[in-house]
Amino acid sequence: MARWQPDAQERLQHAAMTLFLERGYDEVTVAEIADRAGLTRRTYFNYFADKREVLFSGAATFEREIIDAVLAAPAAVSSVDVVMGALGTVGAALTAWGEPVRQRQRVVESATELRERELIKMDALVTALADALHQRGVERLTATLVAQVGVAVYRTAFQQWAESSGPRDLAPIMDDAIRRIRAAVGPAAPLSAR
């Protein structure tokens, strides 16, 4: 059945995580990752576009699930509720993995390069969310803004979750965040009126 060793991609991911945790992202070389996975540098780059990408292969699935949830939501639900619902559900599934997810997050936050990559994935998610909302009939501009706010809420909630320990629910943290935004943004006066 299997030629060579199977699951080359997973082996590379696991090797990378282990090494990054052991010695820090900057101190690890792609050659070392490949070595530990029993492969070569060249093969690494057949699976991942660059050194950072080995930690972000899950992002595509993550985004797809969120967008699917948005598109599947009943038409009556408000745009904010749709976005929060999608992010909350998929986020809950993610945080259910527990410690490994927290570890990965710590690694990502330890290197600027990785934070950059994380941010652009989140930005791609914002765009995809905005498109999905637009498909539901929400005005482009409003859709973009709602998507941005939704992802901001998700990010701060996820960060709080990652900083804490033990099993903890994401939804209440997100609810708290959106309550705070509603309270802060509600009574604001327009810039023009100063």
Added chain:
Amino acid sequence: MARWQPDAQERLQHAAMTLFLERGYDEVTVAEIADRAGLTRRTYFNYFADKREVLFSGAATFEREIIDAVLAAPAAVSSVDVVMGALGTVGAALTAWGEPVRQRQRVVESATELRERELIKMDALVTALADALHQRGVERLTATLVAQVGVAVYRTAFQQWAESSGPRDLAPIMDDAIRRIRAAVGPAAPLSAR
């Protein structure tokens, strides 16, 4: 007065912008930038940490001015108003430069590497804004969220500005954005209630 040619840094920036516009970011090498500025590759890296940074030297000033504006605001003003005021004022000063700013933005958006850098600068701005708000007595978490929303509003407004042409005011675009957020986020129901 001057040793060598003066203004090496500005020469490098100008050379970079010219080449990026001519041939695209990816097709330009650091050596070429340095050449056109009458310097060497090594000297380039004395001024800028990497190839992307040549387009982001203004970010530090930008951030400082915004934070100063926040810290200078009267204590009575609400957190959202403070943030929007600071971003609006400094953003207006920026957009007043007109076409060169639009050009730079087009370059940044043309290369993923540059978008990543832009995003992390914006994220640093969010953190700085949150710190400044916290210093004004706003709760940490609320401060972070307000900062995120503020920067989201600024970004979408700036993007609209950059896509249009001719002199145009940023403030009304930002006002419109925040009105949309208020309308969308106001009547939302908590996740727990589903």
Added chain:
DNA sequence: CATGTGATGACACCAAGTGCAATCGCGTAC
């Protein structure tokens, strides 16, 4: 004129990333 200083440059080096061609391990058709 000697000397210090900061900007510039030469050089060597490492790591990331890429294009291309070879090879390997297997299944399948004949």
Added chain:
DNA sequence: GTACGCGATTGCACTTGGTGTCATCACATG
């Protein structure tokens, strides 16, 4: 069983980004 096909893996050479070290230059100042 042999030839062939195919996809995964690899070797190799090359470009580019980025860095450490040390020399050198052009000026200012005593």
